Amino acid sequence: AQSVTQLDSQVPVFEEAPVELRCNYSSSVSVYLFWYVQYPNQGLQLLLKYLSGSTLVKGINGFEAEFNKSQTSFHLRKPSVHISDTAEYFCAVSKQGGSEKLVFGKGTKLTVNP
Amino acid sequence: NAGVTQTPKFQVLKTGQSMTLQCAQDMNHNSMYWYRQDPGMGLRLIYYSASEGTTDKGEVPNGYNVSRLNKREFSLRLESAAPSQTSVYFCASRSRTPNTEAFFGQGTRLTVV
Numbered sequence: 001a002q003s004v005t006q007l008d009s010q011v012p013v014f015e016e017a018p019v020e021l022r023c024n025y026s027s028s029v030s031v032y033l034f035w036y037v038q039y040p041n042q043g044l045q046l047l048l049k050y051l052s053g054s055t056l057v058k059g060i061n062g063f064e065a066e067f068n069k070s071q072t073s074f075h076l077r078k079p080s081v082h083i084s085d086t087a088e089y090f091c092a093v094s095k096q097g098g099s100e101k102l103v104f105g106k107g108t109k110l111t112v113n114p
Numbered sequence: 115n116a117g118v119t120q121t122p123k124f125q126v127l128k129t130g131q132s133m134t135l136q137c138a139q140d141m142n143h144n145s146m147y148w149y150r151q152d153p154g155m156g157l158r159l160i161y162y163s164a165s166e167g168t169t170d171k172g173e174v175p176n177g178y179n180v181s182r183l184n185k186r187e188f189s190l191r192l193e194s195a196a197p198s199q200t201s202v203y204f205c206a207s208r209s210r211t212p213n214t215e216a217f218f219g220q221g222t223r224l225t226v227v
Contacts, residue, residue, distance in 0.1 A: 009154065090156060
């Protein structure tokens with residue numbers, strides 16, 4: 001069965017600093033990978049996704065992620081964060097073909113300080 | 115375009131009471147999901163349905179039942195609510211192609227006292 005590990009539960013950074021949120025997955029077959037963001041008291045919205053092709057994926061709000069098959073990772077990065085990026089970020093995985101199961105990590109709370 | 119609609123938004127139950135959380139999507143998606151979100155635990159999959167007429171257990175199915183009523187609707191039932199089921203519940207839907215991303219409802223905040 002597929003699973004996701006988000007290595008940091010909380011990441012504090014200063015405004016305009018770069019940030020990396022780490023995600024590792026476990027699956028015996030090819031996968032689709034996703035990053036979602038959740039602002040306080042809201043639902044989840046998609047930041048970016050990896051389906052196939054280029055391993056560097058660009059998303060909304062200046063975020064990008066790199067798929068690394070050999071390290072089974074899909075880390076999320078932003079070169080310069082804003083106060084408004086303060087939110088919880090979730091990595092998710094599903095298998096390509098077969099089961100439609102979609103599994104999420106435990107989330108990383110990003111706090112951007114002035 | 116409403117997307118994924120969950121009802122109710124808030125609910126307080128007494129231990130032992132039953133209730134059904136409703137979810138409907140208008141995007142013609144095949145797959146639908148129920149998750150619960152608890153602090154520090156992320157989103158845990160309760161049940162999912164890959165297509166009308168099929169349902170499968172997720173990571174934490176105990177204490178819940180689901181019904182995929184038709185392609186649009188996927189309900190979650192708590193037969194005898196327990197305080198451990200206090201949580202925020204999210205419904206999501208997803209198409210197999212072309213995008214495969216999931217769209218989420220706004221959540222139901224359930225408190226069991």
